[in-house]
Amino acid sequence: MSENMTAEIADHSSAHPTTGERDGANRKASSIEMQGLHKRFGRDTVALDGVDLNIRAGEFFTLLGPSGCGKTTLLRILAGLEEPEAGSLVVGGKNITEVPPHQRSVNTVFQSYALFPHLSVRENLAFGLKMRGMKTAERQAKVDEIAEFIKLGDLVDRHVDQLSGGQRQRIALARALICEPDVLLLDEPLSALDAGLRSQLQVELLRVQKRLGMTFVFVTHDQQEAMVMSDRIAVLNGGTIQQVGTPDEVYEHPVNAFVAHFMGHDNLFAISAAEDDWVDTELGRLRLDPAEQRDAQDGWLLIRPETLELDGEIPEGYNRLQGTVAERLYRGSRIEYRLTVNGRSLMAVASNLGQRMHNIGDRVTISVCPEDLVRVAA
Amino acid sequence: MLQSSPMAWRRRAVVSETRHLLFSVAPGAVWIFIFLVLPSAYLMGVAFMTNGPYGLPQMPLSLASFERLAGFGFLGWSPGNLYTLLRSLWQTLVSTALVVIIAYPVAYYITTCREKWRPILLLLVVVPSWTNQVIRAFGWMNLLAPGTPLSDLADALGLIGPHMGLYPSNFAVTLGLVYNFLPFMVLPLYAAFEKLDTAQVEAAQDLYANPIRAFWHAVFPQTLPGLLAGTVLVAIPAFGMYVIPELLGGGKGMMLGNLVANQFAESSNWPLGAAGAILMLIATFIGLFAMRRIGKRLGGGEEVVI
Numbered sequence: 001m002s003e004n005m006t007a008e009i010a011d012h013s014s015a016h017p018t019t020g021e022r023d024g025a026n027r028k029a030s031s032i033e034m035q036g037l038h039k040r041f042g043r044d045t046v047a048l049d050g051v052d053l054n055i056r057a058g059e060f061f062t063l064l065g066p067s068g069c070g071k072t073t074l075l076r077i078l079a080g081l082e083e084p085e086a087g088s089l090v091v092g093g094k095n096i097t098e099v100p101p102h103q104r105s106v107n108t109v110f111q112s113y114a115l116f117p118h119l120s121v122r123e124n125l126a127f128g129l130k131m132r133g134m135k136t137a138e139r140q141a142k143v144d145e146i147a148e149f150i151k152l153g154d155l156v157d158r159h160v161d162q163l164s165g166g167q168r169q170r171i172a173l174a175r176a177l178i179c180e181p182d183v184l185l186l187d188e189p190l191s192a193l194d195a196g197l198r199s200q201l202q203v204e205l206l207r208v209q210k211r212l213g214m215t216f217v218f219v220t221h222d223q224q225e226a227m228v229m230s231d232r233i234a235v236l237n238g239g240t241i242q243q244v245g246t247p248d249e250v251y252e253h254p255v256n257a258f259v260a261h262f263m264g265h266d267n268l269f270a271i272s273a274a275e276d277d278w279v280d281t282e283l284g285r286l287r288l289d290p291a292e293q294r295d296a297q298d299g300w301l302l303i304r305p306e307t308l309e310l311d312g313e314i315p316e317g318y319n320r321l322q323g324t325v326a327e328r329l330y331r332g333s334r335i336e337y338r339l340t341v342n343g344r345s346l347m348a349v350a351s352n353l354g355q356r357m358h359n360i361g362d363r364v365t366i367s368v369c370p371e372d373l374v375r376v377a378a
Numbered sequence: 379m380l381q382s383s384p385m386a387w388r389r390r391a392v393v394s395e396t397r398h399l400l401f402s403v404a405p406g407a408v409w410i411f412i413f414l415v416l417p418s419a420y421l422m423g424v425a426f427m428t429n430g431p432y433g434l435p436q437m438p439l440s441l442a443s444f445e446r447l448a449g450f451g452f453l454g455w456s457p458g459n460l461y462t463l464l465r466s467l468w469q470t471l472v473s474t475a476l477v478v479i480i481a482y483p484v485a486y487y488i489t490t491c492r493e494k495w496r497p498i499l500l501l502l503v504v505v506p507s508w509t510n511q512v513i514r515a516f517g518w519m520n521l522l523a524p525g526t527p528l529s530d531l532a533d534a535l536g537l538i539g540p541h542m543g544l545y546p547s548n549f550a551v552t553l554g555l556v557y558n559f560l561p562f563m564v565l566p567l568y569a570a571f572e573k574l575d576t577a578q579v580e581a582a583q584d585l586y587a588n589p590i591r592a593f594w595h596a597v598f599p600q601t602l603p604g605l606l607a608g609t610v611l612v613a614i615p616a617f618g619m620y621v622i623p624e625l626l627g628g629g630k631g632m633m634l635g636n637l638v639a640n641q642f643a644e645s646s647n648w649p650l651g652a653a654g655a656i657l658m659l660i661a662t663f664i665g666l667f668a669m670r671r672i673g674k675r676l677g678g679g680e681e682v683v684i
Contacts, residue, residue: 116599
């Protein structure tokens with residue numbers, strides 16, 4: 001079933017280039033401003049602890065964080081399904097903090113899809129339009145239009161329980177998009193799908209968002225997904241925003257150890273002493289770009305595995321370390337090495353360009369450019 | 379020899395499977411035959427026989443019982459039996475509707491309570507039905523009889539004639555039926571509410587449904603299977619109810635069950651009683667069929683009634 005689905009979507013996205021009557025430019029999109037949002041569940045559980053966030057019009061914005069970080073609560077506040085205890089929410093210049101969900105021009109793609117099982121796919125798609133009082137003929141035309149746009153094909157005439165997970169996901173997306181909301185919210189919409197289908201739908205979602213130019217707020221706990229999809233990412237933890245930035249900013253310059261860990265970095269080393277252009281870590285003394293200096297004495301040094309070179313030519317001024325290969329993981333396009341330096345574990349990744357592979361136990365010279373080293377707050 | 383042996387083995391397997399099936403199904407089949415098929419056939423037979431001098435069925439076969447049931451007696455046509463049928467239908471309809479109106483919020487309320495309280499609240503709903511029906515009917519008689527506070531209040535409000543009392547009356551029968559069958563509606567509705575998919579309700583709100591429409595489009599369809607199951611559990615026994623109209627209804631509160639019972643007892647007319655029982659059976663089947671159709675339409679083509 002899912003293989004079929006994958007093939008079908010792959011076919012759609014290649015056979016139909018992104019041309020169509022809808023165009024991002026002539027479509028309204030809304031910005032979102034959140035200020036001081038607080039939310040508690042029960043007496044002790046703090047879900048949001050003062051969130052200030054601005055999302056630009058037409059942006060693909062991702063709320064990223066581990067479970068329980070408050071990302072879903074924030075999304076539900078945007079949808080109006082949850083009321084904040086304090087703070088304000090402005091969408092498209094209008095304060096909608098107190099507006100009930102059915103009066104907000106905001107639609108949601110739910111994690112469980114939440115399709116109505118007693119209705120046909122067509123009725124599901126037309127639901128929002130019907131609730132807004134659109135006439136039947138007009139509704140049908142809209143359903144046909146969205147079915148064409150999302151390439152639903154004959155799915156429209158099926159019953160909900162005849163659909164696979166991927167198909168349900170696309171119906172849920174179409175059901176929200178058909179209402180042409182100011183903002184579309186997506187609550188981990190791809191988390192229930194298998195890997196292949198997931199990446200196909202990521203591409204499709206991006207295509208839809210770029211074509212419509214609609215503001216998308218996407219929730220996920222998968223940092224890879226967040227980086228692929230987003231214009232900007234907000235990383236949340238413990239109900240507060242840790243960092244907001246483009247995917248490369250967040251990945252390459254995480255502001256603290258939490259963000260660094262969450263973005264998948266392993267090579268974090270405690271800084272024991274620092275001067276203008278060097279730091280002492282467990283690995284030894286390393287030179288870094290003076291511009292990278294932070295005020296705080298304590299903190300972490302982040303070394304991205306892909307910036308390390310093993311046994312290569314070492315230009316003037318580069319850091320040089322000695323280590324042994326403890327583990328080698330062959331991943332096809334790249335090779336990962338776990339090295340031991342001064343008794344510490346250090347990950348390195350080399351693109352597989354046909355060079356000689358290092359064997360376990362080999363002594364290697366590791367070099368890294370000072371500009372690639374990043375200081376991270378605790 | 380070599381070729382035939384797998385065939386023989388297969389045949390033996392089929393035989394043993396058939397025998398196994400026979401043994402496992404037989405007790406149930408015998409039970410159903412003795413306690414359902416035979417009595418039903420007997421009832422059918424009796425309904426088409428003539429009433430004998432002591433109320434016992436006799437030959438020849440005739441349609442006399444059905445004619446009497448339709449109201450044609452020695453003195454020409456009288457609407458008595460028709461009224462009884464209509465009263466049964468009306469009492470069933472009204473009491474089922476009232477049961478739904480009361481049980482729906484009660485079942486919902488219980489699901490909103492803390493988890494540890496729910497079994498206790500459900501128990502409170504069920505416990506009254508552990509007492510014998512007759513005793514509970516007598517209880518209502520004491521509460522509703524002339525001169526009791528409730529009757530005096532109704533009297534003072536001008537709802538009933540002076541010194542009439544709320545019992546015996548059709549009202550007392552309705553009250554008795556509602557009271558008696560309430561748990562049978564609360565339980566299936568509670569089960570439906572407990573597994574309610576709240577995401578659907580949120581989706582409806584998100585798609586511009588105000589609270590009332592969100593209820594109607596996202597909550598109600600989800601509780602429909604429970605509602606219809608409850609309706610079957612309430613309406614069918616209520617339609618055939620004997621004890622409550624007998625005790626609370628008085629002469630003018632008779633229902634079909636009392637009509638049938640009377641023919642087998644005081645009136646000593648078994649064929650007429652049997653004909654009445656068949657009428658009840660047919661009416662019940664029509665009701666069930668209608669419920670299935672309604673369930674199928676509202677449930678989007680899905681089977682929602684047993």
